[in-house]
Amino acid sequence: MSDRYEPRIVGFLCNWCSYAGADLAGTSRLKVPANLRVVRVPCSGRINPLFIFKALEEGADGVMVSGCHPGDCHYISGNRYAKRKLAVLRRLLDWVGIEPERIHFTWLSASEGARYAVEVAEFVDKVRALGRHNPMARQGVAS
Amino acid sequence: MNQSLRETVKRLFTEGKVKSVLGYREHPLSKAVVATLITRPEDADTLIFDDRCVQNLARALTRDLPLPVGIVVKGCDGCAVSMRITEGDFAREQIVAIAVACAGVRADGKTLDERCQRCEMHVSPLADVTVGDTSSLPKPEKTRAETIAKIKAMTPAERFAFWQKAFEPCTHCYACREVCPLCNCAVCVTDQNAPRWIEQTAKPSSNLMWHMIRAFHHAGRCVDCGECQRACPEGVPMHLLDLCLAEDVEELFDFKTGVKQGGKWPFLLFNPEDPDSWLGGPHRG
Numbered sequence: 001m002s003d004r005y006e007p008r009i010v011g012f013l014c015n016w017c018s019y020a021g022a023d024l025a026g027t028s029r030l031k032v033p034a035n036l037r038v039v040r041v042p043c044s045g046r047i048n049p050l051f052i053f054k055a056l057e058e059g060a061d062g063v064m065v066s067g068c069h070p071g072d073c074h075y076i077s078g079n080r081y082a083k084r085k086l087a088v089l090r091r092l093l094d095w096v097g098i099e100p101e102r103i104h105f106t107w108l109s110a111s112e113g114a115r116y117a118v119e120v121a122e123f124v125d126k127v128r129a130l131g132r133h134n135p136m137a138r139q140g141v142a143s
Numbered sequence: 144m145n146q147s148l149r150e151t152v153k154r155l156f157t158e159g160k161v162k163s164v165l166g167y168r169e170h171p172l173s174k175a176v177v178a179t180l181i182t183r184p185e186d187a188d189t190l191i192f193d194d195r196c197v198q199n200l201a202r203a204l205t206r207d208l209p210l211p212v213g214i215v216v217k218g219c220d221g222c223a224v225s226m227r228i229t230e231g232d233f234a235r236e237q238i239v240a241i242a243v244a245c246a247g248v249r250a251d252g253k254t255l256d257e258r259c260q261r262c263e264m265h266v267s268p269l270a271d272v273t274v275g276d277t278s279s280l281p282k283p284e285k286t287r288a289e290t291i292a293k294i295k296a297m298t299p300a301e302r303f304a305f306w307q308k309a310f311e312p313c314t315h316c317y318a319c320r321e322v323c324p325l326c327n328c329a330v331c332v333t334d335q336n337a338p339r340w341i342e343q344t345a346k347p348s349s350n351l352m353w354h355m356i357r358a359f360h361h362a363g364r365c366v367d368c369g370e371c372q373r374a375c376p377e378g379v380p381m382h383l384l385d386l387c388l389a390e391d392v393e394e395l396f397d398f399k400t401g402v403k404q405g406g407k408w409p410f411l412l413f414n415p416e417d418p419d420s421w422l423g424g425p426h427r428g
Contacts, residue, residue: 049359050332050340057348070415080413084396087421088362088410091391095294095384096355097303105422135303138348 007061007127011038011120012047016074017109018066024113032117033124036064043067045078049089052103056136062102062127064120069107079107098136102127144243148215148274149187151241155213155272156184161239162209167196178203190215192274197248197256199223199368201324210237217245219258219368221267223324226364226400228269230408232327242267244275250373258369258382260284287367291387306384310350312377315343319357319371319381325364332356358384363392363409366400395421 013019019040025032041047044067052063065086067079083105090100104123108116148166155161168179168189176195180203181187192215200214201223216224221240228235244266247259265280266273294302317333320326333341333353341356342349358381365385372382392398396409 050356053352053355054340057352077413080415080417081410083417083419083422084410084413087395087417088388088391089359090421090423091395092355092359092362092384092388094299095302095387096306096351097297097299097301099299100423103423136348136351 005128005132007035007124007132008059009036009062009064009124009127010055010060011036011064011066012041012044012051013038013064013108014044014067014074014079015040015042017068017072018044018106018116020110021066021108021112021116024110025116026113028113030113030117032120035124035127036120043073043075043078044082045073045075047082047085049085049092052089053136056098056102056134057138059134059137061130061132061134062104062123064104064106064123066106066108066116066119069109072109098134099130101130102134144193144275145191148192148241148243149190151272151274152181152187152190152213153184155239155241156187160271161211161213164190164213164215164241165200165203165208166190166213166215166241167192167198167200180208182209192243192245194247194249195252197250197373199322199324199370201227201368202322202370204233204238206233211239212237213239213241215241215243216267216269217243217248218262218264218267219366220324221269222264222366222400223368224267225269226325226366227327230325230327238269239271240267240269242270242273244273244277244280246280256369256373257290258367258372261287261290261367287386287390291383291390294383294387306351306354307347309380309383310354311347313350313354313379314345314377315349315353316376318374318376319379322370322374323361324366324368324370325361328360332360354379354381354384357381358388361385362388363396363398364400365389 055063067082073079086105093100106119152164163180163182165180167176169191170177178198178200199220201220221242227233247255250256261283263283266277341352369382398409
């Protein structure tokens with residue numbers, strides 16, 4: 001056991017692309033950091049900003065959101081709506097003084113297992129650099 | 144002003160354009176200005192409009208009023224009514240907007256409200272009839288950008304500390320929600336308890352959750368009527384956060400709330416050209 005700080009990250013992955021991409025990373029025996037706890041959602045458009053706020057409040061150090069590439073959405077355009085919501089969400093976090101870098105958004109298709117592994121590893125490193133202190137976390141939540 | 148308002152309302156009744164009118168009247172005993180609903184033309188003589196008419200009557204519009212309903216609107220109220228029509232709460236023909244020339248209101252009876260100091264919308268953009276002299280209305284004394292500049296100038300840590308302190312007195316009474324003309328959800332997210340998204344106890348984390356989600360729900364919808372802040376018994380400056388987001392929504396989506404009547408809320412639309420840079424840096428393929 002090293003003493004290195006291991007951030008906890010919640011990942012909201014779209015069922016149709018990103019979740020399958022994560023699956024592919026697994027079946028390809030790629031090494032993906034275990035810091036990411038995946039929540040499968042039907043579409044990135046399903047992600048209510050509340051989910052992200054709640055994850056942060058409950059002590060997550062970062063939140064990763066991943067949906068289909070623009071034009072590939074199973075529901076035609078859910079990911080494009082998601083983009084607008086998340087753009088404003090990032091700004092809101094910035095306004096209240098929470099680093100918007102704790103939210104990572106990426107388009108990821110079912111065939112991009114290798115890129116999934118890279119994206120997760122990079123994001124984990126980024127959050128590790130931001131540090132343990134997620135100001136939004138509820139008191140008493142261990143991190 | 145009062146005379147022409149009363150005559151206008153009577154005319155609307157006799158022409159059959161309205162079945163009821165929402166307006167302001169002075170309470171006979173307390174002399175306070177209160178909201179009133181009139182359904183007979185003779186009651187129009189109780190209506191008034193002056194700088195004590197602080198309430199936003201758009202909140203009082205419900206579908207069980209005798210329709211079509213006339214509503215006395217200041218500039219900000221008119222934007223809120225416009226927004227409610229845009230969102231499908233009412234059909235355009237169910238509402239008769241009686242726009243009054245508003246030079247600003249004084250909630251404390253002396254100084255111009257802060258919201259009115261930056262008002263650019265003294266006459267409602269939604270107006271079926273207009274009452275009063277619209278030619279000599281004051282220019283805004285300051286801008287929204289100036290109002291939020293102090294927050295913009297802070298570091299993230301300072302901002303966080305600022306909001307923690309600002310939200311600290313919040314008792315979760317939800318007066319801000321009750322008074323908001325656009326808080327129309329059938330079940331408010333803070334009242335949902337399966338799952339319980341936002342705890343209703345007053346403590347730092349739930350204060351922040353409530354005010355963040357509140358601001359998010361108002362992004363691109365808030366008409367800057369400032370009622371939330373006026374209604375707050377603890378003086379929490381939650382409206383400031385709405386203003387911050389309003390700035391962003393205007394910048395990102397080129398959308399000015401309540402002005403483009405019929406223009407859809409930007410979250411219900413998308414543009415294939417929406418840049419990936421919104422999500423923090425260019426997309427990597």
